[in-house]
Amino acid sequence: MKPKVIxxxxxxxxxxxxxELIKNELDKKSNLVLGLPTGKTxxxxxxxxxxxxxxxxxxLSKTKVFDLDEYxxxxxxxxxxxxxxxxxxxxxxxxxxxxxxxxxxxxxINLTKECEEYEQKIKKAGGIDLMILGIGANGHIAFxxxxxxxxxxxxxxxxxxxxxxxxxxxxxxxIKAPKRALTIGIATIIESKKIILIATGKRKAKAVKExxxxxxxxxxxxxxxxxxxxxxxxxxxxxxxxxxEKKDGIPKQNLN
Ligand code: GLP
Numbered sequence: 001m002k003p004k005v006i007x008x009x010x011x012x013x014x015x016x017x018x019x020e021l022i023k024n025e026l027d028k029k030s031n032l033v034l035g036l037p038t039g040k041t042x043x044x045x046x047x048x049x050x051x052x053x054x055x056x057x058x059x060l061s062k063t064k065v066f067d068l069d070e071y072x073x074x075x076x077x078x079x080x081x082x083x084x085x086x087x088x089x090x091x092x093x094x095x096x097x098x099x100x101x102x103x104x105x106x107x108x109i110n111l112t113k114e115c116e117e118y119e120q121k122i123k124k125a126g127g128i129d130l131m132i133l134g135i136g137a138n139g140h141i142a143f144x145x146x147x148x149x150x151x152x153x154x155x156x157x158x159x160x161x162x163x164x165x166x167x168x169x170x171x172x173x174x175i176k177a178p179k180r181a182l183t184i185g186i187a188t189i190i191e192s193k194k195i196i197l198i199a200t201g202k203r204k205a206k207a208v209k210e211x212x213x214x215x216x217x218x219x220x221x222x223x224x225x226x227x228x229x230x231x232x233x234x235x236x237x238x239x240x241x242x243x244x245e246k247k248d249g250i251p252k253q254n255l256n
Contacts, residue, residue: 003197003212003231007240011041011200014234015048018132021196021232022049023058025130031062033122035131035184035192036090037142038067038082041200042134046089053094060094064125066118068133068142068189070106071178072156080168080178081106104154104182115154115182122188131192135199138162139207139220143183150216150224152185186224195231197222199239208235209242 008014026032036042052058067082076083083103091101102121108114122128133141138160144152145160158180168177189195199208210220212233217223225231 001229003225003228003233005212005233005235005240005243005245007235007237010236011044014198014200014236015044018045018196018198018234019048019052019058022130022132023052025194026058026060026063029129030059031064033064033066033125033127033129035066035068035128035133035189036086037132037134038069038085039134041198042132043089045132045198050090050093060096062100063096064100064102065091065096066102066122066125066128066184067104069181069183070104072106072111072180072182073178074106076103104184106178106182111156111182115156118182118184119154119188122184128188128192129194131189131195133189133195133197133222135197135204135207135211135222136163137166137203137207139210139222141186141189141197141222141225143181144186144189144221146219146221148186148218148221150190150218150227151187153187154182154184157181157183186221190224190228192228193230195225195228196234197225197231198234200236202238202241204239205242208233208239209244213244 053060067086070082074081078084104118105114135141138146140163143157145157164177207222211222211225214220214223216226
């Protein structure tokens with residue numbers, strides 16, 4: 001089945017809808033296993049989720065969470081680390097028992113073992129029920145950079161210049177940005193039961209077009225999502241701008 005694409009006016013509208021989708025899944029299964037990304041795109045969604053949690057509209061207390069990736073060598077207390085990001089934006093504000101929070105450790109002494117164990121932990125949790133993804137301007141999902149095989153598992157990856165520049169700034173990226181990261185694999189992502197991908201801004205328009213309109217190929221890792229039967233893609237107008245079908249108008253759809 002083709003990914004379901006929904007185009008919104010802006011990031012705020014997307015956030016409200018994304019939280020509705022999460023709530024919908026939580027209503028079906030309170031101990032939902034969630035895969036959660038980092039990035040600027042998801043900040044408004046996480047604040048909407050915190051708001052919904054505070055207003056007791058959603059209850060995340062029984063969920064199990066897996067983050068998707070981490071820079072090698074960064075400690076959780078370092079502001080650029082993804083563990084810091086998720087704690088700052090979510091888990092200092094939504095209390096989830098620590099045993100249910102899983103962060104892949106970029107400081108592990110044995111990185112291969114860390115990756116293998118992370119895969120095992122996901123399996124032991126019964127797999128990811130709901131995977132939320134952003135997308136890189138080069139089509140990466142989690143940190144699966146272009147060229148990542150579709151059967152890839154959790155592993156070490158070398159980051160591209162464009163990814164480092166996007167996350168650390170052009171100058172800083174050349175000197176100080178981590179060169180490597182750990183990431184869950186594309187196969188790990190595809191095994192999730194339900195996937196929501198979110199993209200906003202014109203910087204993502206080309207990647208979104210390739211994700212949806214080119215045949216699945218490893219140059220655009222997100223195009224692997226075409227092989228999944230339950231993918232919803234939430235876009236703002238700028239990110240949807242290059243889509244062919246959009247010109248015919250993709251209707252805004254309701255939750256069901
Ligand atoms: C990051 C993460 C991805 C994220 C992407 C987009 O580096 N590894 O999980 O989806 O890049 O980030 P942003 O939302 O800041 O554009």
